[in-house]
Amino acid sequence: MRDICPDPLTLSDSLLDWYDTHARRMPWRVPPRDRKSGVMPDPYRVWLSEVMLQQTTVVTVKDYFHRFTERWPTVGDLAAAKDSDVMGEWAGLGYYARARNLLKCARQVVSDHDGRFPADHAALLTLPGIGPYTAAAISSIAFDLPHAVLDGNVERVMARLHDIHTPFPVAKPELMAKAAALTPQSRPGDYAQAVMDLGATICTPRSPACGICPWSAHCRSRKLGTADELPKKMPKKTKPMRHGVVYVGRRADGAWLLETRPDKGLLGGMLGWPGSAWVDKSTALPDVPTPAAAAWRQLPGEVRHTFTHFHLHLCICVADLPLDITPDIGGFVARDVFRPSDLPTVMRKAFDLARTAF
Structure with missing residues (x-):
């Protein structure tokens, strides 16, 4: 053509x-x-x-x-x-x-x-x-x-304008x-x-508004009826499933036990609840020390979250902590200073589930 x-x-x-x-x-x-x-x-x-x-x-x-x-x-x-x-x-x-x-x-x-x-x-x-x-x-x-x-929007526009079927x-x-x-x-x-x-x-992923597009008369995919097929993408890989445990502890004065995650890696530098590494779902959780000596109890249910490359399931353990306790991991954030909004989404989900236990 x-x-x-x-x-x-x-x-x-x-x-x-x-x-x-x-x-x-x-x-x-x-x-x-x-x-x-x-x-x-x-x-x-x-x-x-x-x-x-x-x-x-x-x-x-x-x-x-x-x-x-x-x-x-x-x-x-x-x-x-x-x-x-x-x-x-x-x-x-x-x-x-x-x-x-x-x-x-x-x-x-x-x-x-x-x-x-x-x-x-x-x-x-x-x-x-x-x-x-x-x-x-x-x-x-x-x-x-x-x-x-060349962002996602521009990729789609170029693929349709020129009717490019090579997958992204x-x-x-x-x-x-x-x-x-x-x-x-x-x-x-x-x-x-x-x-x-x-x-x-206009040139949206679904149902593009070709009738009001300034490039409509010059668009090859519109003329060929292929706009809805583009851009082509390689089949998505199935995301692996990982699991882990987090410990949500609250001191008697309302302070929460938190840690700052290492700078490198996922959620690096963010506040979070102490816990285990996140391992493949088919693998048993590694032994992980609790962040403080206390009567930790596991809550029913779990937190589910999806990252770019994997799904994550977290079980939540909670404990009431005495005023004089010195944690082995992390430190306490006072009740009037702690803001759940400062937590990354997966850790906030854990807080939302755990807070009902206190």
Whole structure:
């Protein structure tokens, strides 16, 4: 079939015309009208939003973004923050390595770049937690440099526009080449946000609104009737099942026994309940010492949680602890200081189950 896509400039211009009218309002975004008048985005806010949006929805991120920027309005403020404060504010967003890298990146921007994000794609790639997509997004959105962005929305748009049936992730280089070919020299920042908006609001995973798409007349998959099939993906692997135990102890004065998890590994640097390693469900739990000498009792039921690469089942043991006890693992957090919202989701689930036992 003859390629029905016109030259890239025609496509990018038509998408920018659409974006000028239909751009989503985001707390980190400079609207196209303001951008045309010379208002440039704050690279700190662009970077923060992009890190938060990895594996997370816009709806979820907005409240977190507001809290972060109110508490730490500049990258220097964030760099000076306590790790525990940042991890507490991040709780619930998941993928906690992002929060650890957020702090590392902020501190490196302050120490190596005088508190300014470098307006250079290669330099951005040297910063902690900034990979090819995030570097391209910051380069284009914050600095108006013509770097192609390729998130999930853009992958879907490119696959459908060009009717690419190669499954993802094998198709990524091909999709990136298509995205780069369409990225204009003029207004690349607005174009990057426009193509992401197109995927998020029009070229959606299910039931794309092809009738109101600015690229509808040029879309190969629409003409061929294959849009609903794209993008193709490799079959998902079955997630393994793991299990473990956590110990939720409360002292007589209402303080809770918690530990800060090691910096490296899953939930690194986060508050959590002491407990065992998480092992394959077919394997017996290893012997793990209780965090304090007490009459621990196992609760009926279990906590179930799914991470990116595995499912987890946790049994919960609880105990009332005397005032004079010295724990072997962890330390006590006073009742008036403890905030369940500071816990990562799986640990908060354990708290919700355990609190009914006290």
